[in-house]
Amino acid sequence: MHFDTPLAFRSGAQLDAYDLTYETYGTLNAAKSNAVLVCHALNASHHVAGFYAEDPKNVGWWDNMIGPGKPLDTDKFFVIGVNNPGGCFGSTGPASIKPGTGEPYGSSFPVVTVEDWVDAQARLADRLGIERFAAVMGGSLGAMQALQWAIAYPRRIANAIVIAAAPKLSAQNIAFNEVARQAITTDPDFHGGDFYTYNVVPRRGLRLARMIGHITYLSDDAMMEKFGRSLRSGAINFHFDVDFEVESYLRHQGDKFAEYFDANTYLLITRALDYFDPAGACDGNLTRALAPVKARFFIASFTSDWRFAPERSREIVKALLDNRADVCYAEIDAPHGHDAFLLDDPRYHALLRAYFDNVARECGAAA
Amino acid sequence: MNTSLPVPAIAGRADLEAIAAWVAPGASVLDLGCGEGLLLQFLKQSRDVRGYGIEISDANVLACVKNSVSVIQSNLETGLAGFDAGSFDYVILSQTLQAMRHTEEIIMEMLRVGRQGIVSFPNFGYWPQRLQIMRGRMPVSDVLPYNWYDTPNVHLCTLEDFEAFCAAHGVRILERIVMQGERRISFAPNLRGSVAVYRFEKK
Numbered sequence: 001m002h003f004d005t006p007l008a009f010r011s012g013a014q015l016d017a018y019d020l021t022y023e024t025y026g027t028l029n030a031a032k033s034n035a036v037l038v039c040h041a042l043n044a045s046h047h048v049a050g051f052y053a054e055d056p057k058n059v060g061w062w063d064n065m066i067g068p069g070k071p072l073d074t075d076k077f078f079v080i081g082v083n084n085p086g087g088c089f090g091s092t093g094p095a096s097i098k099p100g101t102g103e104p105y106g107s108s109f110p111v112v113t114v115e116d117w118v119d120a121q122a123r124l125a126d127r128l129g130i131e132r133f134a135a136v137m138g139g140s141l142g143a144m145q146a147l148q149w150a151i152a153y154p155r156r157i158a159n160a161i162v163i164a165a166a167p168k169l170s171a172q173n174i175a176f177n178e179v180a181r182q183a184i185t186t187d188p189d190f191h192g193g194d195f196y197t198y199n200v201v202p203r204r205g206l207r208l209a210r211m212i213g214h215i216t217y218l219s220d221d222a223m224m225e226k227f228g229r230s231l232r233s234g235a236i237n238f239h240f241d242v243d244f245e246v247e248s249y250l251r252h253q254g255d256k257f258a259e260y261f262d263a264n265t266y267l268l269i270t271r272a273l274d275y276f277d278p279a280g281a282c283d284g285n286l287t288r289a290l291a292p293v294k295a296r297f298f299i300a301s302f303t304s305d306w307r308f309a310p311e312r313s314r315e316i317v318k319a320l321l322d323n324r325a326d327v328c329y330a331e332i333d334a335p336h337g338h339d340a341f342l343l344d345d346p347r348y349h350a351l352l353r354a355y356f357d358n359v360a361r362e363c364g365a366a367a
Numbered sequence: 368m369n370t371s372l373p374v375p376a377i378a379g380r381a382d383l384e385a386i387a388a389w390v391a392p393g394a395s396v397l398d399l400g401c402g403e404g405l406l407l408q409f410l411k412q413s414r415d416v417r418g419y420g421i422e423i424s425d426a427n428v429l430a431c432v433k434n435s436v437s438v439i440q441s442n443l444e445t446g447l448a449g450f451d452a453g454s455f456d457y458v459i460l461s462q463t464l465q466a467m468r469h470t471e472e473i474i475m476e477m478l479r480v481g482r483q484g485i486v487s488f489p490n491f492g493y494w495p496q497r498l499q500i501m502r503g504r505m506p507v508s509d510v511l512p513y514n515w516y517d518t519p520n521v522h523l524c525t526l527e528d529f530e531a532f533c534a535a536h537g538v539r540i541l542e543r544i545v546m547q548g549e550r551r552i553s554f555a556p557n558l559r560g561s562v563a564v565y566r567f568e569k570k
Contacts, residue, residue, distance in 0.1 A: 329439045
Protein backbone atom coordinates (compact mmCIF):
# COMPACT_ATOMS: atom_id res chain seq x y z
CA MET A 1 0.00 0.00 0.00
CA HIS A 2 1.32 3.38 -0.97
CA PHE A 3 1.31 6.40 1.36
CA ASP A 4 1.79 9.98 0.15
CA THR A 5 1.69 11.77 3.48
CA PRO A 6 5.17 12.21 4.97
CA LEU A 7 6.17 9.89 7.81
CA ALA A 8 8.28 11.75 10.36
CA PHE A 9 10.82 9.75 12.31
CA ARG A 10 12.16 10.30 15.83
CA SER A 11 15.54 11.06 14.32
CA GLY A 12 14.13 14.19 12.66
CA ALA A 13 14.30 12.60 9.22
CA GLN A 14 11.19 11.75 7.26
CA LEU A 15 9.99 9.74 4.29
CA ASP A 16 7.89 11.92 2.00
CA ALA A 17 6.22 8.89 0.51
CA TYR A 18 6.52 5.20 1.27
CA ASP A 19 5.05 1.76 0.72
CA LEU A 20 4.04 -0.76 3.34
CA THR A 21 3.72 -4.39 2.35
CA TYR A 22 1.20 -6.32 4.37
CA GLU A 23 -0.81 -9.52 4.37
CA THR A 24 -4.19 -10.25 5.88
CA TYR A 25 -5.84 -13.47 6.96
CA GLY A 26 -9.45 -14.04 7.83
CA THR A 27 -12.28 -11.55 7.47
CA LEU A 28 -12.76 -8.16 9.04
CA ASN A 29 -16.20 -8.21 10.66
CA ALA A 30 -18.79 -5.52 10.02
CA ALA A 31 -17.98 -3.73 13.28
CA LYS A 32 -14.28 -3.84 12.36
CA SER A 33 -13.66 -5.03 15.88
CA ASN A 34 -11.83 -8.31 15.27
CA ALA A 35 -8.51 -7.09 13.83
CA VAL A 36 -5.25 -8.39 15.27
CA LEU A 37 -1.93 -6.90 14.25
CA VAL A 38 1.07 -9.23 14.37
CA CYS A 39 4.41 -7.43 14.60
CA HIS A 40 7.56 -9.05 13.33
CA ALA A 41 10.92 -9.34 15.03
CA LEU A 42 14.40 -9.07 13.60
CA ASN A 43 14.50 -11.22 10.51
CA ALA A 44 10.84 -11.88 9.79
CA SER A 45 8.28 -10.24 7.55
CA HIS A 46 4.63 -9.54 6.90
CA HIS A 47 4.25 -13.20 5.91
CA VAL A 48 3.15 -14.49 9.31
CA ALA A 49 1.10 -17.54 8.36
CA GLY A 50 0.08 -19.84 5.55
CA PHE A 51 1.90 -20.23 2.25
CA TYR A 52 1.57 -18.95 -1.27
CA ALA A 53 0.04 -21.12 -3.99
CA GLU A 54 3.05 -20.48 -6.20
CA ASP A 55 5.56 -20.97 -3.38
CA PRO A 56 4.26 -23.70 -1.06
CA LYS A 57 7.57 -24.00 0.79
CA ASN A 58 7.48 -20.41 1.99
CA VAL A 59 5.46 -20.97 5.17
CA GLY A 60 4.72 -17.94 7.36
CA TRP A 61 7.06 -17.45 10.29
CA TRP A 62 4.37 -17.85 12.95
CA ASP A 63 2.29 -20.45 11.15
CA ASN A 64 2.03 -22.72 14.21
CA MET A 65 0.32 -19.87 16.09
CA ILE A 66 -1.81 -18.23 13.43
CA GLY A 67 -4.32 -19.81 11.08
CA PRO A 68 -7.69 -21.53 10.98
CA GLY A 69 -8.28 -23.34 14.27
CA LYS A 70 -4.92 -22.22 15.67
CA PRO A 71 -4.42 -20.24 18.91
CA LEU A 72 -4.84 -16.99 16.97
CA ASP A 73 -7.73 -18.32 14.94
CA THR A 74 -8.15 -16.71 11.54
CA ASP A 75 -11.68 -18.12 11.38
CA LYS A 76 -12.51 -15.58 14.10
CA PHE A 77 -9.96 -12.82 13.74
CA PHE A 78 -8.80 -10.60 10.93
CA VAL A 79 -5.03 -10.89 11.23
CA ILE A 80 -2.61 -8.40 9.70
CA GLY A 81 1.09 -8.88 9.18
CA VAL A 82 3.08 -5.88 7.99
CA ASN A 83 6.68 -5.40 6.93
CA ASN A 84 8.04 -2.39 8.80
CA PRO A 85 9.61 0.64 7.10
CA GLY A 86 13.31 -0.02 6.67
CA GLY A 87 12.58 -3.68 6.04
CA CYS A 88 13.56 -5.76 3.06
CA PHE A 89 10.36 -7.61 2.24
CA GLY A 90 8.58 -5.08 0.10
CA SER A 91 8.04 -2.07 2.35
CA THR A 92 10.16 1.00 1.68
CA GLY A 93 13.65 0.27 2.93
CA PRO A 94 17.33 0.86 2.20
CA ALA A 95 17.20 -1.18 -1.02
CA SER A 96 14.23 0.83 -2.35
CA ILE A 97 14.83 3.52 -4.94
CA LYS A 98 15.14 6.93 -3.33
CA PRO A 99 12.75 9.30 -5.10
CA GLY A 100 14.47 11.74 -7.42
CA THR A 101 17.79 9.90 -7.46
CA GLY A 102 17.16 6.70 -9.36
CA GLU A 103 19.46 5.03 -6.81
CA PRO A 104 18.66 2.93 -3.75
CA TYR A 105 18.56 4.73 -0.39
CA GLY A 106 21.47 2.66 0.91
CA SER A 107 23.30 4.51 3.63
CA SER A 108 20.93 7.47 3.39
CA PHE A 109 17.92 5.57 4.70
CA PRO A 110 16.95 7.19 8.01
CA VAL A 111 17.52 5.36 11.27
CA VAL A 112 14.09 4.09 12.33
CA THR A 113 12.82 3.36 15.81
CA VAL A 114 10.15 1.09 17.26
CA GLU A 115 8.06 4.22 17.81
CA ASP A 116 8.36 5.07 14.11
CA TRP A 117 7.27 1.59 13.11
CA VAL A 118 4.23 1.76 15.35
CA ASP A 119 3.30 5.13 13.86
CA ALA A 120 3.55 3.60 10.38
CA GLN A 121 1.42 0.63 11.45
CA ALA A 122 -1.19 3.06 12.79
CA ARG A 123 -1.31 4.73 9.37
CA LEU A 124 -1.94 1.34 7.81
CA ALA A 125 -4.72 0.70 10.35
CA ASP A 126 -6.26 4.07 9.42
CA ARG A 127 -6.29 3.12 5.77
CA LEU A 128 -7.82 -0.27 6.52
CA GLY A 129 -10.52 1.48 8.57
CA ILE A 130 -9.45 -0.15 11.81
CA GLU A 131 -10.09 2.24 14.68
CA ARG A 132 -9.09 -0.16 17.41
CA PHE A 133 -7.25 -3.47 17.33
CA ALA A 134 -8.69 -6.36 19.30
CA ALA A 135 -5.03 -7.18 19.93
CA VAL A 136 -1.53 -6.29 18.88
CA MET A 137 0.82 -9.21 19.24
CA GLY A 138 4.51 -9.85 18.91
CA GLY A 139 7.50 -11.79 20.18
CA SER A 140 10.88 -10.29 21.02
CA LEU A 141 11.25 -7.07 19.01
CA GLY A 142 7.65 -7.63 17.87
CA ALA A 143 6.62 -7.61 21.53
CA MET A 144 8.30 -4.24 21.96
CA GLN A 145 6.04 -2.93 19.19
CA ALA A 146 2.96 -4.32 20.97
CA LEU A 147 4.14 -2.56 24.14
CA GLN A 148 4.72 0.66 22.24
CA TRP A 149 1.22 0.42 20.78
CA ALA A 150 -0.24 0.28 24.28
CA ILE A 151 1.77 3.36 25.28
CA ALA A 152 1.39 5.49 22.14
CA TYR A 153 -2.15 4.53 21.09
CA PRO A 154 -3.88 3.44 24.30
CA ARG A 155 -7.36 3.84 22.84
CA ARG A 156 -6.58 1.89 19.71
CA ILE A 157 -5.54 -1.40 21.29
CA ALA A 158 -7.70 -3.60 23.52
CA ASN A 159 -5.10 -6.27 24.23
CA ALA A 160 -1.31 -6.39 24.01
CA ILE A 161 0.23 -9.82 23.59
CA VAL A 162 3.86 -9.48 24.62
CA ILE A 163 5.98 -12.62 24.26
CA ALA A 164 9.66 -13.05 25.19
CA ALA A 165 10.08 -9.31 25.61
CA ALA A 166 12.26 -6.80 27.40
CA PRO A 167 11.39 -3.19 28.22
CA LYS A 168 14.80 -2.19 26.89
CA LEU A 169 18.03 -3.89 25.90
CA SER A 170 20.75 -4.62 28.41
CA ALA A 171 24.37 -3.65 27.76
CA GLN A 172 25.01 -7.28 26.85
CA ASN A 173 22.14 -7.25 24.33
CA ILE A 174 23.52 -4.08 22.75
CA ALA A 175 27.00 -5.60 22.73
CA PHE A 176 25.80 -8.59 20.70
CA ASN A 177 24.08 -6.23 18.28
CA GLU A 178 27.24 -4.19 17.95
CA VAL A 179 29.31 -7.26 17.09
CA ALA A 180 26.76 -8.17 14.43
CA ARG A 181 26.83 -4.66 13.00
CA GLN A 182 30.61 -4.58 13.01
CA ALA A 183 30.63 -7.86 11.09
CA ILE A 184 28.54 -6.18 8.40
CA THR A 185 30.09 -2.73 8.29
CA THR A 186 33.67 -4.08 8.15
CA ASP A 187 32.87 -6.41 5.26
CA PRO A 188 34.70 -4.88 2.27
CA ASP A 189 31.60 -5.52 0.20
CA PHE A 190 29.52 -3.24 2.42
CA HIS A 191 30.79 -0.04 0.79
CA GLY A 192 29.47 2.17 3.58
CA GLY A 193 25.97 0.84 2.97
CA ASP A 194 25.90 1.63 -0.75
CA PHE A 195 26.83 -1.85 -1.95
CA TYR A 196 23.81 -1.99 -4.29
CA THR A 197 25.52 0.25 -6.82
CA TYR A 198 28.55 -2.08 -6.79
CA ASN A 199 26.31 -5.06 -7.42
CA VAL A 200 27.69 -6.92 -4.43
CA VAL A 201 26.27 -8.10 -1.10
CA PRO A 202 28.25 -8.03 2.17
CA ARG A 203 27.65 -11.73 2.48
CA ARG A 204 30.43 -12.47 4.97
CA GLY A 205 29.15 -9.79 7.32
CA LEU A 206 25.57 -10.97 7.10
CA ARG A 207 26.65 -14.57 7.69
CA LEU A 208 28.57 -13.62 10.83
CA ALA A 209 25.77 -11.40 12.08
CA ARG A 210 23.31 -14.23 11.69
CA MET A 211 25.61 -16.75 13.34
CA ILE A 212 26.05 -14.51 16.38
CA GLY A 213 22.33 -13.87 16.52
CA HIS A 214 21.56 -17.56 16.35
CA ILE A 215 23.78 -18.34 19.30
CA THR A 216 21.81 -15.88 21.41
CA TYR A 217 18.45 -17.31 20.31
CA LEU A 218 19.22 -20.78 21.61
CA SER A 219 19.93 -21.92 25.13
CA ASP A 220 23.14 -23.72 26.03
CA ASP A 221 21.08 -26.82 26.82
CA ALA A 222 19.11 -26.68 23.58
CA MET A 223 22.34 -26.42 21.57
CA MET A 224 23.90 -29.29 23.47
CA GLU A 225 20.75 -31.34 23.00
CA LYS A 226 20.58 -30.59 19.28
CA PHE A 227 24.25 -30.90 18.34
CA GLY A 228 26.24 -32.06 21.33
CA ARG A 229 29.82 -32.47 20.20
CA SER A 230 28.79 -34.52 17.18
CA LEU A 231 31.34 -34.55 14.41
CA ARG A 232 30.51 -34.15 10.77
CA SER A 233 32.79 -36.89 9.53
CA GLY A 234 32.90 -38.92 12.72
CA ALA A 235 36.44 -37.83 13.59
CA ILE A 236 38.37 -34.63 14.18
CA ASN A 237 40.41 -33.60 11.18
CA PHE A 238 42.99 -31.19 12.61
CA HIS A 239 41.86 -28.30 10.44
CA PHE A 240 39.73 -25.17 10.78
CA ASP A 241 36.98 -26.15 8.42
CA VAL A 242 33.79 -27.74 9.73
CA ASP A 243 34.43 -30.50 12.26
CA PHE A 244 31.48 -30.10 14.60
CA GLU A 245 27.81 -30.29 13.63
CA VAL A 246 27.13 -27.00 15.38
CA GLU A 247 29.61 -25.28 13.07
CA SER A 248 27.88 -26.73 10.06
CA TYR A 249 24.52 -25.58 11.38
CA LEU A 250 25.66 -22.02 12.01
CA ARG A 251 27.30 -21.77 8.59
CA HIS A 252 24.17 -23.08 6.95
CA GLN A 253 21.99 -20.58 8.81
CA GLY A 254 24.40 -17.79 7.92
CA ASP A 255 24.48 -18.72 4.24
CA LYS A 256 20.71 -18.94 4.01
CA PHE A 257 20.31 -15.57 5.71
CA ALA A 258 22.84 -13.81 3.47
CA GLU A 259 20.80 -14.95 0.48
CA TYR A 260 17.65 -13.09 1.41
CA PHE A 261 18.32 -10.45 4.03
CA ASP A 262 19.44 -6.88 3.45
CA ALA A 263 22.55 -5.76 5.32
CA ASN A 264 21.28 -2.21 5.88
CA THR A 265 17.99 -3.53 7.20
CA TYR A 266 19.94 -5.62 9.69
CA LEU A 267 21.75 -2.51 10.91
CA LEU A 268 18.51 -0.54 11.15
CA ILE A 269 16.60 -3.21 13.02
CA THR A 270 19.34 -3.89 15.55
CA ARG A 271 19.60 -0.14 16.12
CA ALA A 272 15.85 0.10 16.68
CA LEU A 273 16.27 -2.62 19.30
CA ASP A 274 19.12 -0.73 20.96
CA TYR A 275 17.23 2.54 21.10
CA PHE A 276 13.93 1.18 22.38
CA ASP A 277 13.51 2.37 25.96
CA PRO A 278 10.07 3.76 26.76
CA ALA A 279 11.16 4.44 30.35
CA GLY A 280 13.99 6.62 29.07
CA ALA A 281 11.65 9.57 28.59
CA CYS A 282 10.48 9.18 32.21
CA ASP A 283 13.85 9.22 33.99
CA GLY A 284 14.08 5.46 33.65
CA ASN A 285 10.76 4.95 35.42
CA LEU A 286 8.89 2.26 33.50
CA THR A 287 5.85 2.60 35.74
CA ARG A 288 5.43 6.20 34.67
CA ALA A 289 6.13 5.29 31.05
CA LEU A 290 3.26 2.78 31.14
CA ALA A 291 0.82 5.14 32.86
CA PRO A 292 -1.14 5.81 29.63
CA VAL A 293 -1.79 2.10 29.08
CA LYS A 294 -5.42 1.02 28.86
CA ALA A 295 -4.97 -2.33 27.14
CA ARG A 296 -5.05 -5.66 28.91
CA PHE A 297 -1.79 -7.52 28.67
CA PHE A 298 -0.84 -11.11 28.15
CA ILE A 299 2.86 -11.54 28.80
CA ALA A 300 4.86 -14.75 28.50
CA SER A 301 8.52 -15.49 28.97
CA PHE A 302 10.56 -18.66 28.73
CA THR A 303 12.75 -19.90 31.56
CA SER A 304 15.69 -20.80 29.32
CA ASP A 305 15.66 -17.50 27.38
CA TRP A 306 18.87 -15.73 28.32
CA ARG A 307 18.58 -13.08 25.63
CA PHE A 308 15.38 -11.65 27.14
CA ALA A 309 15.22 -13.57 30.39
CA PRO A 310 11.99 -13.85 32.45
CA GLU A 311 13.24 -11.08 34.77
CA ARG A 312 12.97 -8.66 31.84
CA SER A 313 9.31 -9.55 31.29
CA ARG A 314 8.70 -9.23 35.03
CA GLU A 315 9.89 -5.62 34.85
CA ILE A 316 7.03 -4.95 32.44
CA VAL A 317 4.60 -6.91 34.62
CA LYS A 318 5.57 -4.89 37.67
CA ALA A 319 5.17 -1.56 35.88
CA LEU A 320 1.72 -2.62 34.65
CA LEU A 321 0.78 -3.75 38.12
CA ASP A 322 1.87 -0.44 39.58
CA ASN A 323 -0.56 1.15 37.13
CA ARG A 324 -3.26 -1.38 38.06
CA ALA A 325 -3.49 -2.56 34.47
CA ASP A 326 -4.92 -6.00 33.74
CA VAL A 327 -2.14 -8.44 33.09
CA CYS A 328 -1.69 -12.18 32.81
CA TYR A 329 1.91 -13.32 33.05
CA ALA A 330 3.08 -16.85 32.33
CA GLU A 331 6.60 -18.07 32.79
CA ILE A 332 6.92 -21.08 30.56
CA ASP A 333 9.37 -23.75 31.52
CA ALA A 334 10.72 -24.43 28.03
CA PRO A 335 14.28 -25.50 27.20
CA HIS A 336 14.72 -23.81 23.83
CA GLY A 337 15.87 -20.33 24.76
CA HIS A 338 14.63 -17.16 23.10
CA ASP A 339 13.47 -19.10 20.03
CA ALA A 340 10.86 -20.85 22.18
CA PHE A 341 8.37 -18.12 21.28
CA LEU A 342 8.28 -19.45 17.73
CA LEU A 343 7.97 -23.08 18.71
CA ASP A 344 4.95 -25.21 19.32
CA ASP A 345 4.97 -25.66 23.11
CA PRO A 346 1.58 -27.05 24.22
CA ARG A 347 1.39 -25.02 27.48
CA TYR A 348 2.31 -21.81 25.70
CA HIS A 349 -0.17 -22.38 22.91
CA ALA A 350 -2.94 -23.44 25.31
CA LEU A 351 -2.53 -20.14 27.18
CA LEU A 352 -2.73 -18.08 24.02
CA ARG A 353 -5.69 -20.06 22.77
CA ALA A 354 -7.52 -19.42 26.05
CA TYR A 355 -6.59 -15.74 26.03
CA PHE A 356 -7.68 -15.25 22.43
CA ASP A 357 -10.95 -17.09 23.13
CA ASN A 358 -11.73 -14.37 25.66
CA VAL A 359 -10.62 -11.63 23.26
CA ALA A 360 -12.91 -13.14 20.60
CA ARG A 361 -15.86 -13.08 22.98
CA GLU A 362 -15.21 -9.47 23.99
CA CYS A 363 -14.86 -8.14 20.48
CA GLY A 364 -17.70 -10.17 19.05
CA ALA A 365 -15.44 -12.21 16.81
CA ALA A 366 -17.02 -15.60 17.37
CA ALA A 367 -16.72 -17.73 14.27
CA MET B 368 -21.98 -9.51 50.77
CA ASN B 369 -24.18 -8.84 47.78
CA THR B 370 -26.10 -12.09 47.75
CA SER B 371 -28.21 -11.12 44.75
CA LEU B 372 -25.26 -11.95 42.52
CA PRO B 373 -24.69 -15.52 41.45
CA VAL B 374 -21.90 -17.13 43.44
CA PRO B 375 -21.58 -20.62 42.00
CA ALA B 376 -17.90 -19.93 41.52
CA ILE B 377 -17.08 -20.20 45.20
CA ALA B 378 -19.85 -22.49 46.28
CA GLY B 379 -18.45 -24.96 48.79
CA ARG B 380 -15.66 -22.65 49.87
CA ALA B 381 -17.21 -20.93 52.86
CA ASP B 382 -13.80 -19.47 53.76
CA LEU B 383 -13.71 -17.63 50.43
CA GLU B 384 -17.17 -16.20 51.05
CA ALA B 385 -16.01 -14.97 54.46
CA ILE B 386 -12.92 -13.41 52.89
CA ALA B 387 -14.99 -11.76 50.17
CA ALA B 388 -17.27 -10.23 52.78
CA TRP B 389 -14.27 -8.51 54.40
CA VAL B 390 -12.94 -6.92 51.26
CA ALA B 391 -14.13 -3.35 50.81
CA PRO B 392 -15.66 -2.52 47.41
CA GLY B 393 -13.17 -1.04 44.95
CA ALA B 394 -10.18 -2.24 46.97
CA SER B 395 -6.99 -3.65 45.49
CA VAL B 396 -6.28 -7.28 46.28
CA LEU B 397 -3.35 -9.62 45.80
CA ASP B 398 -4.34 -13.28 46.13
CA LEU B 399 -1.35 -15.50 46.83
CA GLY B 400 -1.78 -19.02 45.51
CA CYS B 401 -5.01 -17.99 43.81
CA GLY B 402 -5.73 -21.40 42.27
CA GLU B 403 -8.16 -21.05 39.40
CA GLY B 404 -8.88 -17.45 40.35
CA LEU B 405 -12.39 -18.09 41.67
CA LEU B 406 -12.13 -15.68 44.60
CA LEU B 407 -10.71 -12.93 42.40
CA GLN B 408 -13.36 -13.52 39.77
CA PHE B 409 -16.02 -13.25 42.44
CA LEU B 410 -14.46 -10.11 43.96
CA LYS B 411 -14.19 -8.48 40.56
CA GLN B 412 -17.81 -9.20 39.66
CA SER B 413 -19.41 -8.49 43.01
CA ARG B 414 -17.20 -5.84 44.61
CA ASP B 415 -15.47 -4.11 41.72
CA VAL B 416 -12.13 -5.15 43.16
CA ARG B 417 -8.89 -4.66 41.27
CA GLY B 418 -7.29 -8.01 41.89
CA TYR B 419 -4.23 -9.98 40.92
CA GLY B 420 -3.42 -13.59 41.63
CA ILE B 421 -0.11 -15.30 42.03
CA GLU B 422 0.15 -18.93 41.01
CA ILE B 423 2.96 -21.33 40.35
CA SER B 424 1.08 -24.16 38.65
CA ASP B 425 0.76 -24.14 34.85
CA ALA B 426 -2.73 -25.65 35.04
CA ASN B 427 -3.97 -22.98 37.46
CA VAL B 428 -2.44 -20.15 35.43
CA LEU B 429 -4.28 -21.47 32.39
CA ALA B 430 -7.51 -21.69 34.39
CA CYS B 431 -7.06 -18.07 35.52
CA VAL B 432 -6.55 -16.96 31.93
CA LYS B 433 -9.75 -18.78 30.98
CA ASN B 434 -11.55 -17.07 33.88
CA SER B 435 -10.26 -13.65 32.76
CA VAL B 436 -8.43 -13.21 36.04
CA SER B 437 -5.17 -11.25 36.16
CA VAL B 438 -2.57 -13.80 37.19
CA ILE B 439 1.17 -13.69 37.58
CA GLN B 440 3.05 -16.95 37.42
CA SER B 441 5.55 -16.88 40.22
CA ASN B 442 6.88 -18.89 43.14
CA LEU B 443 5.65 -17.54 46.48
CA GLU B 444 8.50 -19.20 48.30
CA THR B 445 10.85 -16.63 46.80
CA GLY B 446 8.83 -13.83 48.43
CA LEU B 447 7.07 -10.88 46.87
CA ALA B 448 10.19 -9.05 45.72
CA GLY B 449 8.46 -7.70 42.62
CA PHE B 450 5.87 -5.85 44.71
CA ASP B 451 6.30 -2.47 46.34
CA ALA B 452 5.59 -1.88 50.01
CA GLY B 453 1.99 -0.89 50.69
CA SER B 454 0.90 -1.42 47.11
CA PHE B 455 -2.27 -3.40 47.93
CA ASP B 456 -5.17 -2.92 50.31
CA TYR B 457 -5.38 -6.65 51.03
CA VAL B 458 -3.03 -9.55 50.51
CA ILE B 459 -4.85 -12.86 50.75
CA LEU B 460 -3.45 -16.33 51.36
CA SER B 461 -6.29 -18.83 51.34
CA GLN B 462 -5.64 -22.46 52.22
CA THR B 463 -1.98 -22.12 51.31
CA LEU B 464 -0.25 -21.08 54.55
CA GLN B 465 0.01 -24.67 55.75
CA ALA B 466 1.78 -25.69 52.53
CA MET B 467 4.35 -22.89 52.60
CA ARG B 468 7.91 -23.64 53.54
CA HIS B 469 8.77 -20.07 54.51
CA THR B 470 5.82 -19.31 56.76
CA GLU B 471 7.26 -16.41 58.73
CA GLU B 472 8.63 -14.74 55.62
CA ILE B 473 5.36 -14.90 53.71
CA ILE B 474 3.30 -13.43 56.57
CA MET B 475 5.82 -10.57 56.87
CA GLU B 476 5.80 -10.11 53.09
CA MET B 477 2.00 -9.98 53.10
CA LEU B 478 2.12 -7.13 55.59
CA ARG B 479 4.87 -5.33 53.72
CA VAL B 480 2.97 -5.36 50.41
CA GLY B 481 -0.55 -5.09 51.81
CA ARG B 482 -2.16 -2.80 54.34
CA GLN B 483 -3.94 -5.84 55.69
CA GLY B 484 -3.47 -9.58 55.38
CA ILE B 485 -6.13 -12.25 55.21
CA VAL B 486 -5.38 -15.95 55.68
CA SER B 487 -7.48 -19.05 55.84
CA PHE B 488 -6.17 -22.43 56.92
CA PRO B 489 -7.38 -25.77 58.24
CA ASN B 490 -7.46 -25.88 62.04
CA PHE B 491 -5.28 -28.75 63.14
CA GLY B 492 -6.95 -28.58 66.55
CA TYR B 493 -10.35 -29.63 65.14
CA TRP B 494 -11.57 -32.42 67.42
CA PRO B 495 -11.93 -35.29 64.92
CA GLN B 496 -8.28 -34.76 64.07
CA ARG B 497 -7.30 -34.80 67.73
CA LEU B 498 -9.25 -38.01 68.04
CA GLN B 499 -7.42 -39.63 65.14
CA ILE B 500 -4.10 -38.74 66.71
CA MET B 501 -5.32 -40.13 70.07
CA ARG B 502 -6.03 -43.35 68.22
CA GLY B 503 -2.47 -43.29 66.98
CA ARG B 504 -2.97 -42.20 63.36
CA MET B 505 -2.21 -39.01 61.45
CA PRO B 506 -5.49 -37.20 60.77
CA VAL B 507 -7.20 -37.41 57.41
CA SER B 508 -10.40 -35.37 56.95
CA ASP B 509 -12.30 -33.29 54.44
CA VAL B 510 -10.11 -30.26 55.21
CA LEU B 511 -6.92 -32.34 55.44
CA PRO B 512 -7.55 -34.87 52.72
CA TYR B 513 -4.00 -36.20 52.49
CA ASN B 514 -2.05 -39.10 53.88
CA TRP B 515 1.08 -38.32 55.88
CA TYR B 516 3.24 -39.46 52.98
CA ASP B 517 1.61 -37.47 50.15
CA THR B 518 0.56 -34.27 51.88
CA PRO B 519 1.72 -30.91 50.56
CA ASN B 520 1.10 -29.52 54.05
CA VAL B 521 4.30 -28.90 55.97
CA HIS B 522 3.27 -26.24 58.52
CA LEU B 523 -0.05 -27.19 60.05
CA CYS B 524 -1.20 -25.27 63.10
CA THR B 525 -4.13 -24.74 65.45
CA LEU B 526 -5.92 -21.44 66.01
CA GLU B 527 -3.99 -20.95 69.21
CA ASP B 528 -0.69 -21.63 67.46
CA PHE B 529 -1.48 -19.01 64.82
CA GLU B 530 -2.58 -16.44 67.39
CA ALA B 531 0.58 -17.02 69.43
CA PHE B 532 2.59 -16.60 66.23
CA CYS B 533 0.89 -13.26 65.54
CA ALA B 534 1.50 -12.03 69.09
CA ALA B 535 5.17 -12.93 68.81
CA HIS B 536 5.61 -11.33 65.38
CA GLY B 537 3.98 -7.94 65.93
CA VAL B 538 0.83 -8.87 64.02
CA ARG B 539 -2.50 -7.50 65.25
CA ILE B 540 -5.52 -9.71 64.53
CA LEU B 541 -8.48 -7.59 63.44
CA GLU B 542 -11.12 -10.22 62.87
CA ARG B 543 -11.50 -13.96 63.00
CA ILE B 544 -14.10 -16.32 61.59
CA VAL B 545 -14.07 -20.00 62.49
CA MET B 546 -16.15 -22.46 60.57
CA GLN B 547 -17.14 -26.08 60.47
CA GLY B 548 -18.40 -26.69 56.98
CA GLU B 549 -20.74 -23.80 56.22
CA ARG B 550 -21.44 -23.15 59.92
CA ARG B 551 -19.82 -20.38 61.96
CA ILE B 552 -18.36 -21.58 65.26
CA SER B 553 -18.06 -19.30 68.24
CA PHE B 554 -17.99 -21.68 71.20
CA ALA B 555 -14.71 -23.63 71.67
CA PRO B 556 -13.51 -22.75 68.17
CA ASN B 557 -10.08 -24.38 68.50
CA LEU B 558 -11.84 -27.67 69.14
CA ARG B 559 -14.96 -27.36 67.00
CA GLY B 560 -13.78 -25.34 64.02
CA SER B 561 -12.29 -27.03 60.97
CA VAL B 562 -11.28 -23.90 59.05
CA ALA B 563 -10.24 -20.47 60.32
CA VAL B 564 -10.08 -17.13 58.53
CA TYR B 565 -8.12 -14.21 59.97
CA ARG B 566 -7.77 -10.59 58.98
CA PHE B 567 -4.74 -8.86 60.43
CA GLU B 568 -2.35 -5.94 60.13
CA LYS B 569 1.06 -4.87 61.37
CA LYS B 570 1.13 -3.55 64.93
